[in-house]
Amino acid sequence: MNREPGFLRILARFMLVLLVLYLSWTAAYFITAAIYSRMSWTPHELFVYLVDATLGSFFFGIISMTVKRFIQPREQHFFTEMIDALKRISEGDFHINLGWNFGRRNGNHDRTHPYVQLVDSINDMAANLKAMEELREAFISNVSHEIGSPLTSIIGFAKALKDDNLDREQRDRYLTIIETECIRLSKLSDNLMKLAVLDSERHPFHPSSYRLDKQLISLILACEPQWEAKQIDMIVDTDIVEINADEDLMGQVWVNLLHNAIKFTPQGGSISVSLSTNSDQALVCITDTGPGIDEQDQQRIFERFYKADKSRNRTAGGSGLGLSIAHKITEMHSGSISVSSKVGEGTAFTVLLPLQEEAIKGNSNHEMSGSVIKKGASYKP
Template identity: 85%
Template sequence: MKRESGLLHILARVLLVILALYLSWTAAFFITAAIYSRMSWAPHDLFAFLINATLGFFFFSIISMVVRRFIQPREQHFFTEMIDALKRISQGDFHINLDWDFGWRNGKPRRPHPYVQLVDGINDMVANLKAMEELREEFVSNVSHEIGSPLTSIIGFAKALKDENLDREQRDRYLTIIETECTRLSKLSDNLMKLAVLDSERHPFRPSPYRLDKQLISLILACEPQWEAKKIDMTVEADKVEVHADEDLMGQAWVNLLHNAIKFTPESGSISVSLSSNGDQAIVCIADTGLGIDEQDQQRIFERFYKTDKSRARTVGGSGLGLSIVHKITEMHSGSISVSSRVGEGTAFTVLLPLHQEAKKGSSNC
């Protein structure tokens, strides 16, 4: 269909040129005939033909110049505007939206002009660059905030330690705070490095068959000191399930989810971990009886640095990167993760993971 439309367009242009030539030659014929009649002169047929042809081409040139005079300024203005827009884009200005009326005639849409497609392409590029720039600015702002807060505490308490009148109890308390903040910075650095490596796809990705139920039970037992300290009732129901995945990467995902559940579950609360299979998928659900997550926050819970309660997250040392890492790892395995929660009743994260399908490394951002 596009090829036929293009051929018709070329044919129409050729017909217009031929018509212009015919009109020019016709005008030349009648003008020279009138001149010959007034001069009472009858030139040789060949000479008359050459004069008519030359005059006809002269008229055709004038018509072409007149038409070009009306068309070229529009095109020159378009290219000037486009070049200026590209210069602004190269300087980091993404608040640009080119508009051109090549696609309209008398208020009605017509066949798409190549210039219109070019403008649409530039506008789409600017919109994508603007979105990426906003994400970059938000990311830098979040990183600066997450790094700045513990550094401020460390500097403040380090200065306080210079006071020789401090008793041992105060000194030990200040040193504990400094140690805690340093640990927080170290975890933040580790998580940022993990995300950077996962995004760049340089992380070794080695899927292989292994027992997922054994992995989950092993990791839950490794976390026993944390949930025992809070007197949390841990319940595990795991069917025998074998998956084809990167065991190390999935281990990181389960650890993040388990630590997240333990952190936000109050003392004497409960956490349940279940594993089952349905068709060609493994289904892992980690549910807690914490404070829950508001519905509007659930839509952004997997965004980097997003925290549902920043003050509460700060008291438990959260950076807002753990769930982003889990989301990225599940996507790399062609799986998915979802959250279900009600405020005051707890939260449940459900991970769907392929069983036998060859795991592949995804490139989408979380």
């Protein structure tokens, strides 16, 4: 059914060509007959046929050239616009929005017309390239800012160290700042590399079945020095849950979320980590008692380099990439990550992951249910 209009259009053109050809040959026949009659000459039938065919073809060519003269400028203008648009795109100008007047039928445009599809494709390509260029410019701007800030500190304090009058305490303080900024640059470089590899889909993806509750508890205990230093109560409530995922990649998600929670939880606060099952999904919720995130910032919290509180993140040494990495890895596992927060009431990050049906254990099996890991405590799953 969709091919009918195209078939009818081709058939109509074919019939038009035949009609013009027949008219040309008919005109040639009567003209030559009139000439033979006037000359009182009766030539051989083969000669008559050849002359009629030649003259008819000549008339056909003349008519075709005449019709083409009226049609060609329209198509020539169309292709000139197309070529100009492609040249502008190749030169980096993506502000292209071509119009079209082809395929008009009964006052409406036929979107299946080849020229219409060509124009739409060029407009779509220009729009996509424009969006990619804007992302690239924003990315370069953000990277330049993130690299420029620590480099400025390193250069400034390195120059200050040349002063022979500095005492040992000042020298050690400057060296500590330089070391901190170098670590910050190293983390930024690592995160950028991780995002580049994840985006290119060249990262080795090796899903396997493993205990998610054991992984979470192991990582929580690995972060013990950080939350112990701030006297944070770590509350853990987990079901026994087995999932099929890339354990290393998912470990990066939990580390990023845990470090984020520890970073913004105040001295003496608390962090809650829960793991449960919901139908055919594993549900992980990491909640802190930090300052919270404004509602308008929650919509952009997973964007690269986006910082809900610029000044706070800068002093904490963040680059705005940790949540982007967590979001990307979660998507790779066909899961989702969301944030719920109120200013002054803390923040909760929720991760949903597909759960193998046979791995659902129910809520009757608990490990560390409702427990509080105190400073110096240990746990063996």
